[in-house]
Structure formats: C-alpha cells, structure tokens
Amino acid sequence: MEKSGTVQSVDRALMLLEALATKPGGTRLSDLAREAGLAISTTHRLLVTLERNGFAQFDPVRTRWYVGRKAFAVGVAFANWQSFIAAAMPFMRQLRDATRETTNLGILEDGEVVTVAQVESREIIRAIASPGGRAPVMNSGMGKAIVATWPDAAIEALVARHGLRPLTRKSLRNMEEVRAEIMAIRARGFAYDDEEFTAGMRCVAAVVWSPAGEPLGGLSVSALTVRLAAGDMAALGARVRDQALELTRVMGGWAPD
Amino acid sequence: MEKSGTVQSVDRALMLLEALATKPGGTRLSDLAREAGLAISTTHRLLVTLERNGFAQFDPVRTRWYVGRKAFAVGVAFANWQSFIAAAMPFMRQLRDATRETTNLGILEDGEVVTVAQVESREIIRAIASPGGRAPVMNSGMGKAIVATWPDAAIEALVARHGLRPLTRKSLRNMEEVRAEIMAIRARGFAYDDEEFTAGMRCVAAVVWSPAGEPLGGLSVSALTVRLAAGDMAALGARVRDQALELTRVMGGWAPD
DNA sequence: CAAGATTATTCCACATCGTGGAAAACTTTC
DNA sequence: GAAAGTTTTCCACGATGTGGAATAATCTTG
Numbered sequence: 417m418e419k420s421g422t423v424q425s426v427d428r429a430l431m432l433l434e435a436l437a438t439k440p441g442g443t444r445l446s447d448l449a450r451e452a453g454l455a456i457s458t459t460h461r462l463l464v465t466l467e468r469n470g471f472a473q474f475d476p477v478r479t480r481w482y483v484g485r486k487a488f489a490v491g492v493a494f495a496n497w498q499s500f501i502a503a504a505m506p507f508m509r510q511l512r513d514a515t516r517e518t519t520n521l522g523i524l525e526d527g528e529v530v531t532v533a534q535v536e537s538r539e540i541i542r543a544i545a546s547p548g549g550r551a552p553v554m555n556s557g558m559g560k561a562i563v564a565t566w567p568d569a570a571i572e573a574l575v576a577r578h579g580l581r582p583l584t585r586k587s588l589r590n591m592e593e594v595r596a597e598i599m600a601i602r603a604r605g606f607a608y609d610d611e612e613f614t615a616g617m618r619c620v621a622a623v624v625w626s627p628a629g630e631p632l633g634g635l636s637v638s639a640l641t642v643r644l645a646a647g648d649m650a651a652l653g654a655r656v657r658d659q660a661l662e663l664t665r666v667m668g669g670w671a672p673d
Numbered sequence: 674m675e676k677s678g679t680v681q682s683v684d685r686a687l688m689l690l691e692a693l694a695t696k697p698g699g700t701r702l703s704d705l706a707r708e709a710g711l712a713i714s715t716t717h718r719l720l721v722t723l724e725r726n727g728f729a730q731f732d733p734v735r736t737r738w739y740v741g742r743k744a745f746a747v748g749v750a751f752a753n754w755q756s757f758i759a760a761a762m763p764f765m766r767q768l769r770d771a772t773r774e775t776t777n778l779g780i781l782e783d784g785e786v787v788t789v790a791q792v793e794s795r796e797i798i799r800a801i802a803s804p805g806g807r808a809p810v811m812n813s814g815m816g817k818a819i820v821a822t823w824p825d826a827a828i829e830a831l832v833a834r835h836g837l838r839p840l841t842r843k844s845l846r847n848m849e850e851v852r853a854e855i856m857a858i859r860a861r862g863f864a865y866d867d868e869e870f871t872a873g874m875r876c877v878a879a880v881v882w883s884p885a886g887e888p889l890g891g892l893s894v895s896a897l898t899v900r901l902a903a904g905d906m907a908a909l910g911a912r913v914r915d916q917a918l919e920l921t922r923v924m925g926g927w928a929p930d
Numbered sequence: 931c932a933a934g935a936t937t938a939t940t941c942c943a944c945a946t947c948g949t950g951g952a953a954a955a956c957t958t959t960c
Numbered sequence: 961g962a963a964a965g966t967t968t969t970c971c972a973c974g975a976t977g978t979g980g981a982a983t984a985a986t987c988t989t990g
Contacts, residue, residue: 550698
C-alpha cells in the first residue's frame with residue numbers, strides 16, 4: 417500500500433487515466449504498463465474497467481487506448497459550472513458596487529438553496545454567509561425566486577416533501593402563506609427574504625435563466641435590516657431582476673413568459 | 674463481480690465520481706453512500722482515494738464532498754483537444770474544397786506524427802490515411818514542418834533517438850539530407866513529403882501555432898502524384914501555409930519570427 | 931447547555947477480489 | 961512463413977477491499 421488509507425486499484429486506475437489525458441494521440445497497452453510500472457495484465461484489466469465505465473476508449477484498428485468521453489463529461493460538468501460562476505462574477509461585482517451590499521449566486525439542490533459564489537460588501541458590518549452555505553428553499557430569496565417559476569403542483573409537492581422551517585417569526589408557516597408569496601413574486605419578478613431565514617437580515621433575489629429557458633440559479637443582494645429598509649426593497653429588487661436578466665442574456669439564456 | 678472482467682473497486686470509485694459531478698453544490702458522505710448502495714466505510718475510503726488523487730475534494734467546514742480539479746483537468750485536456758480539432762475543421766474543409774484534395778491535421782508524438790483529423794477529398798481516387806494513423810516524423814510533411822521550428826540540436830537529438838526510416842527510394846537517409854531539408858523548409862515556410870513515406874503520394878504541410886507561440890500541430894494537403902505534379906507543390910504549399918496561419922490567428926496563436 | 935440523534939472516522943477479521951506470471955491468441959516485421 | 965512482439969485470457973495465491981462495529985465528532989432539539 418503506497419498511500420496510507422487509499423484503495424490501491426483506484427489509485428492505479430486514476431494514474432492511468434491521467435497518463436491517457438497527456439496522450440491525445442493514444443497509447444499502446446504495453447507502453448502504458450511500462451510507464452506506470454504495472455504488469456501488463458493488471459494494466460489491461462484496469463483499462464477495460466475504465467473503458468466499461470466510459471472513462472477510456474479503445475481503438476481496435478490501431479490497438480490504442482484514449483481518454484473516454486465520460487472523463488470529459490465529468491470534467492466539463494465541473495468546468496461548465498465554474499464558467500457559469502466566472503461569467504456571473506463581473507455582474508455580481510457591479511451589483512455589489514452599485515448597492516454596497518453583499519451579492520450572492522445560488523442554486524437549488526434537493527429542497528435547499530446552496531450559495532455557490534459571493535461578492536462581499538465592503539461595509540464594515542455586512543451580511544454573513546459563505547459559498548457552500550445552505551438555506552431551506554422557502555426561507556431563502558433565491559430559493560423562492562426559483563421555485564416561483566415552477567408549476568403550482570410542483571411547488572406543493574416540494575413543500576409536502578421538505579416541509580416548511582419556521583426559523584424566525586417571519587418564516588412561512590403554511591401553504592396559504594406560500595401561495596400568496598408565490599403570487600407576489602410572480603407579479604414583481606423578484607423575491608424577498610424579509611427576515612425569514614435570519615432575524616436582522618433581508619435579501620432580494622431574481623432568477624438567472626439557462627439557454628434552455630430553465631431556471632439556472634438565483635442572484636441576490638443581502639443586507640442587514642439596519643441598512644436595508646423594508647420600503648427600499650422594491651427598488652433594489654428591480655435592480656437585481658434587471659441584472660439577473662442581463663447576466664441571462666450574456667450567457668445566451670432566456671426567460672420564458 | 675457485477676461487471677464481468679472489471680475491477681469492482683474502480684467501478685465503484687468511478688460511479689461515485691460521476692455522482693459527484695451531478696452535484697456542484699456538494700454532497701454528504703452518508704447521502705452518497707445511500708445513493709450508491711455502498712457501506713459508509715467503503716464509500717469513505719473510496720472518496721478519500723479520489724481526494725488523494727485530486728479527483729474529489731472535501732470541505733471540512735461544510736462536511737461535503739465535491740468533484741476535484743483533477744477530474745476537471747483530465748476532462749478539459751480532452752475537451753481542449755476536441756476544441757482544437759473542432760476549430761480546425763472549417764479551415765480543413767475550406768482547404769479541401771479549394772484544392773480538391775485530402776487535408777489532415779496532425780501532432781507530433783514521441784518521434785511520430787499522428788493524424789488526428791482529416792477531411793477527405795471528394796475525388797474517386799484519393800490519398801488514404803485515417804485519423805490515428807502514424808508516420809515517422811522525418812518521412813512526413815507535417816512532421817518535418819513542426820521539427821523545422823526546433824533548434825538544430827533538438828533535431829539532431831530526435832534523429833539520434835528515433836533514427837531515419839528509408840521507407841521509399843526518396844526517404845531521407847542521413848543527417849546531411851536532413852539538414853538541407855530543414856533549411857529548405859525554413860526558407861519556404863512549409864514542408865514537402867515528396868513520396869518519402871509512400872510511393873505515389875505527396876503532401877505539403879505547414880505549422881499551426883499555439884497562443885504560447887509553440888508549434889501545436891501541422892496542417893497538410895495530401896494527393897496522389899498523378900494529380901499533384903512536383904512543379905505545383907510550391908503554389909499549394911503557400912496556400913497551406915497561409916491557411917495554417919489563418920487558423921493560428923483565429924485560435925489566438927502566433928508564429929515566432 | 932445537556933441529552934439524544936446523526937454522521938464521520940477508524941479499526942480489524944475475514945473472505946473476496948486484485949494481482950501478475952504463464953499460456954494462448956493475435957498481429958507485425960523481415 | 962517464421963520469428964518476434966503484443967494483447968487477451970486464465971487461474972492460483974495472497975494481498976487487499978469490504979462492511980460491521982466501535983469510537984469520535986458534530987448537529988439538533990428542548
């Protein structure tokens with residue numbers, strides 16, 4: 417066991433995968449085995465395993481091994497995600513500079529909103545949440561903005577499955593409140609979290625759309641209640657909605673009617 | 674053994690990697706184990722193995738697992754390569770249409786040239802070579818075009834290591850011939866394979882340059898000698914050189930002096 | 931803040947599986 | 961067509977991967 421606590425055959429397979437990645441023109445079994453310091457039969461079995469899983473491919477005419485499309489798919493899933501965040505960052509910075517408050521980018525995942533990127537306010541006292549942070553969908557501006565784009569039946573199914581979290585005095589507590597909230601969001605084109613997740617903190621959020629016209633994620637500005645009066649949320653919300661639409665446009669997305 | 678002839682722990686590790694790829698927001702150990710139908714301790718060990726190899730990463734603050742940058746690196750190595758080929762295809766088609774002969778894109782790999790993409794002539798009788806096909810560097814137009822951009826010492830080292838292959842009566846056979854050929858290529862800006870690899874077949878080739886000013890690969894047109902007279906190679910070579918420079922420009926590359 | 935619940939990490943006995951050498955099959959070279 | 965080289969398959973053996981249990985850490989609830 418070269419590395420303490422790892423699975424040797426997985427270590428070896430990944431080493432072969434990386435070696436294949438450096439050889440776009442492909443390589444032969446025996447060359448790869450020699451380079452990796454493995455028995456040919458071992459190398460063969462590991463390559464077949466990578467192949468069966470789509471991470472390698474074998475050209476029987478040339479008798480050469482190549483990286484497979486699954487390695488590409490896995491890597492590009494990651495890369496696309498990073499490029500979404502990279503594309504969003506200038507818009508988030510602009511919005512932060514315009515509002516002087518923290519801006520966030522989030523996605524919906526299994527009944528929760530995950531903050532995947534954030535540009536912090538330069539103010540001394542600022543709203544605190546970090547990338548990777550999570551909130552229940554119905555306590556979050558970004559979550560409610562995304563979910564408001566769904567059919568009513570899907571929203572009810574989500575609430576039935578995940579419940580409502582009365583985290584503060586202002587959190588949504590029943591389906592009547594949820595329905596009224598969804599209608600208001602649809603009318604405005606943006607959502608509020610008015611101390612529904614954390615007392616003392618508000619946010620406004622709008623949806624970023626994908627090229628397939630699906631809600632990709634949410635863009636939001638969050639601030640402490642001492643700095644964002646309830647009366648100012650509408651104007652700020654319109655600003656965030658416009659910025660989310662601009663980001664959508666730049667990314668080749670579109671908002672359905 | 675669920676899949677005949679594969680390595681179970683590698684199958685499992687790749688399945689976990691793919692699962693992580695669908696969760697940009699990360700996932701918990703116990704959730705992933707449940708989804709994968711594996712024991713928690715098994716899943717933990719496999720994830721640690723992926724992590725040690727850079728294919729997964731663990732955020733100890735959030736206690737969540739994510740795809741790692743190596744998956745991205747491996748996938749993007751593949752994707753970048755495909756995008757070079759994709760970018761080149763329109764230029765190869767243009768060149769094929771203008772010349773009515775087969776065009777090829779190739780790279781240098783360990784003393785050989787590998788054809789990585791090809792647009793075939795529409796003529797009934799045409800030059801035959803296929804993607805993945807290989808030729809010794811000094812018998813190939815693309816190979817000689819690339820190598821001619823190197824320092825003389827590097828060329829001599831390559832020849833010392835890989836030798837010369839007298840495949841036809843016109844193949845290069847000694848260093849004097851090699852030096853003269855390199856000088857001629859440098860003067861012209863493109864290279865010939867004048868029946869040096871296969872009797873009856875000629876090609877002309879020029880270099881495509883990377884954004885780092887390195888020779889990325891070669892672009893060539895190949896034809897049967899009955900259709901490409903020796904006297905026409907210079908004009909065709911200039912055409913190929915110009916197209917290679919245009920492709921270089923479009924890809925953000927540049928040719929050093 | 932303590933208790934309970936849940937999740938993550940580590941350990942270890944056991945048997946399953948991964949290993950690599952050898953044989954067989956196939957391909958390439960001269 | 962023989963020799964050499966490479967790939968594929970087989971199989972005995974023991975090394976390693978497995979998963980349940982124990983332990984540690986973290987989170988949730990009241």
